[in-house]
Amino acid sequence: MNKQEIKLLDEAFALPENTRWSSFGEGHANETWLGEIDGEEPVVLRRHNPNRTEEQILSEFKCLDLLHDIIGYEVPKALYGVNQERLTEVEGAYYSVFELIEGETPPLDKVETCSQSGQALANLHIKLWEERDAFRFAEQERPGVSKETLKSGAALLAALSELEASKNIDAKYLSSAYWADMETGLDEALGKLGNLNETKHLIHGDFGPPNTLISENSGELVGVLDWDECRWDLPVYDVAGVYPFLCEIDKSLGEAFVDAYFTGLKGSSHPLARRESEIRALMAAVQYVATYKEFELMVENHLDEPEYLAQLLEQLA
Missing domain, CATH: 3.30.200.20 (Phosphorylase Kinase; domain 1)
Structure with missing residues (x-):
């Protein structure tokens, strides 16, 4: 400033x-x-x-x-x-x-941190499901991910081509054929997730240990930050969105997060509590859509990060 x-x-x-x-x-x-x-x-x-x-x-x-x-x-x-x-x-x-919310960001490389965050997300989702009618306005004001709300492959290709980073990205990612294939993959992933439409409620949209705060004294999770991506959408996006990030550090971290989430839902009224096997089978589809949305965010905001953009494009290939 x-x-x-x-x-x-x-x-x-x-x-x-x-x-x-x-x-x-x-x-x-x-x-x-x-x-x-x-x-x-x-x-x-x-x-x-x-x-x-x-x-x-x-x-x-x-x-x-x-x-x-x-x-x-x-x-x-x-x-x-x-x-x-x-x-x-x-x-x-x-x-x-x-x-200012008092607290500190938890260490991201500990299984205990990821288990704590997974449990917290379960608690959060249970409350948001129970109180979903209070947030019904978000269905119109903050709509979820769909083919209508996402940019087309052609629009993203045009936006990518304007970035300086495009000069350092493999040319195959700048072809119309690649983006046509990617849109086909997006359609398939969204189609698989269509069976979960009745599970929608307000979600955080970017949940994970980096967006939480713990008490410096007790170590308990006390705050959830960065709600600017909150929307009326499938709760599975909150579960699967951070999973690849944690697995990049260590696969056990991603597994600890997801395991703690489903353990935390058990016995609750939340619709995913009874669909764990189905949700785990859909994780790849969720991650594909989430990666597409992340790429859209990057190019929309003109974020010239060639290595990260190339990584996202490789995941979508």
């Missing part, structure tokens, strides 16, 4: 001029800063995904407001500015200020 942006943001959210800002994390499309204020609680500033509209961001806040009283974990709480607005636009970007 430059000095002018900081000045405008301080004014919009009534923050002292001497607020000390430091980078607090950066994802594919968002960036956050920690704001330290003498004599007051720290705050977190977020610059939102540039592809999010004002309406989409406000609908995320609507979800977060409801989640506070439902799920049993801390979630981000957006604060109001001087005009009773929780969103302000500065130099073409949307910003919000949130309360």
Whole structure:
């Protein structure tokens, strides 16, 4: 952030001029800063995904407001500015200020961490299933993954070709034939998942140990962060989305996460509690769709990361 942006943001959210800002994390499309204020609680500033509209961001806040009283974990709480607005636009970007959730990111290379996260996701999904009617608005405001909501292969090829990274990617991934095959694979994967449509409720959309916080004292999981991908969709996306990432570290981590999730669902009313074998058989289809969506996010946000883009393209081949 430059000095002018900081000045405008301080004014919009009534923050002292001497607020000390430091980078607090950066994802594919968002960036956050920690704001330290003498004599007051720290705050977190977020610059939102540039592809999010004002309406989409406000609908995320609507979800977060409801989640506070439902799920049993801390979630981000957006604060109001001087005009009773929780969103302000500065130099073409949307910003919000949130309360800081106390805790630390758990170690990602431990089976215990992944088991803890899997259990937490089960708890989260049970609550979201039981309270699904409260989030029914998300069906329209934050729709799930479908052929209609995903960009076509031709559109993604055009977007990829504009990136500098395309010069370092195997030419076979830049052919119309490759993308036609990929769309066929997407259609097949979405078709297999059609039998799960009745299991939909609000999902996190990007769940995994990196988006959780644990207590520094007890080690218990206390917070779930980064809800900007939350949507009305199949809960299996939350289960399978992080699985390949954990398996890249060690396969036992991915297995621990999934095992703990299904163990946590047992005896509950959640529809996946009685369909474990079926869901495990569909994991590859879910991962294909999730990878397609991840690639779409990368090129939509002009993220020039040739190695990661090539890795995603190889997974989709």
